[in-house]
Amino acid sequence: MQIDKRAEGFPYRMHLMSLRSAEFWKKTGIFWALVILVIIMALSQPAFLTQQNLINILKQASITGILAVGMTLVLLSGGIDLSVGSVLAVACMAAAFMTTADRGYPVIVAFIAGLSVGALFGIINGVGIAYIGFAPFIMTLATLSAARGLALVSTNNKPIFNLTREFVAVSNSQFLGLPSLIYYFAATALIAYILTRFTVFGKWIYAVGGNENAAKFSGINVKRVKVIIYGIAGALSGLTGVLMASRITSGNPTVGEAYELDAIAACVIGGISMSGGSGSIIGTVLGVLILGVISNGFDILGISSNYQRIMKGIVILLAVYIDIRARSAKKTI
């Protein structure tokens, strides 16, 4: 970089610039991690940077992405939701049930069914946590198990198939050259971004996660906020269930197993604090993309998915390490 040394007040400006650049790297570190990852993948496999492949990455990351957005809200409030994968499966069954060719309800019914089933589980989680006082980990662990069981008994383990063409088109159609799933993810992320950044409710989420007691004394109805947050996360799991049913053209009770871990991983990589109160949706989106690039890139390179798991583990630790360093650096400045 060229610096004009003749400029007045040079030392002062230098100081300002270094401060700014430290802040800059801290804020955008995860973005650069994604860029570096993309460059590595592109160099090692030319097919990576094709239009079709980039679209594939976005499409395949969308379902985890929507779950991760819901997870972000929960983590920001200082909780955790382990039940998202199982709730996804119940909603998947509900949506498929409504749209089999012989029932043939319109697509909107599948969305209503899936979203309300999801929201219901979310509200149960929220009430259990906020009003009864179960620890979030315990409450959602119980839901993880119960919801999966419910998905399985709903049809006695059998998948639901033969869904209407209109419903199958939900996840398998294109709009302006991009798969529809990408729009669902983009819309979810955008709405969540606005919710967390520009609304009072967003401030409440951060307040509850940052210091629950302080939030309570400042007049926030912490319990209700929590129920709403878990309700939103549940509804988003429900949405992914509907999209999943359409993508796999059936209702399958075994889908979504361990998806909660991917959602949590995406949040953590994106810098969402596990203790609540700090992080942003943009980070989560970047985390989702990083996971998507890893899994797609490794598939293309023909590397066994077992190595993907190892890689994911390393990336998670690395991301949190960078975060810790950035925080301590900020304190020393």
Place this chain on the structure above:
Amino acid sequence: MKRLVVLILSVMVSVLLVTAGCGSAPTKPQASGGDAPAPAATSAGETSTVPQPPSKKVAWVASNIANEFTTGMADNAVAIGKEHGWEVTVFNPNSDLAKQISQIENAATQGFAAIIFDPVAFDGMNAVVENTMANHNIPVITLHGSVSPEAQKLLTAYVAVDLTKGGELKMEQVVKDLGGKGDIAIMTGTEGQTSALLVTQGYDNVLKNYPDINVVFRGAGNWNADDATPLAENWLSSGKHLDAIVCNNDGMALGVRAVLQAAGLTGKIKLYGLDATKEGRAAIRDGSFDATIWVDSYAEFVEAFKIIDAFYAGQPFEKEVMVAPSLVTKDNVDQLFPND
């Protein structure tokens, strides 16, 4: 600073879009080609309509690689592919349907010359099969498992062992060993999975003719010994009488065998597997398994690669190939597997 992040993000997105825009030009004719000859063939001009393989790579998209049988499948895919001059890449979706769909999409757009896959679920693949077959002129074959009839119709071919037949053969042997009367437990693979349903269907086809065979328990051991072990322990500790435990695969039967041994019940409760894996065959020889079914994934892959070669040679091939299963007992194990 937040504005900066947003700015950088939008720059990234536009860069992505620009790259995407540039990339779109060469891929378009291929996409619109449909079932017409591949671009390579058209550019060659004088050649016939025989499609040219886009690469020497073939994708084997497994259902999982969690037990000896599926590990053996992956080895067979690579070895037999090599004999036919293909470089085989193994994909492992770990029984996750959505992941398998993604892997098939990735393989198709990455220029693999053929895709062979073992579907995680019978009913889940319609959309991905439709898209892949509409946009890529490459052979796509299901192996071992199958997909719904409408998707199967679009696919190049279907190679499988008749698992229902295997289930029938085994249950007939069970009936024979028990003299047509007794209490049995059935341990299935992961609930809702195609191959588990087919094998168990074979059991039930036979059982309906033998009302004196009483099915005391049915439970899922999820194809592996880890889940089979506690399930078998619970069955034994229930105190109910059992004459035989019939498992959907050898992997689970091996888990059950350990439980029977620990309880001193080896030989008292008969044990049946399926797959005839190496360990399964050893168990047949030492008498700890009473029978298993040889599901020959080697023969399946030989058939699959024959189809791929015929596809690119412009020769006709069978759309449906059924490899026959065979019953393996102590009497014929050495004859079927002389090299063990």
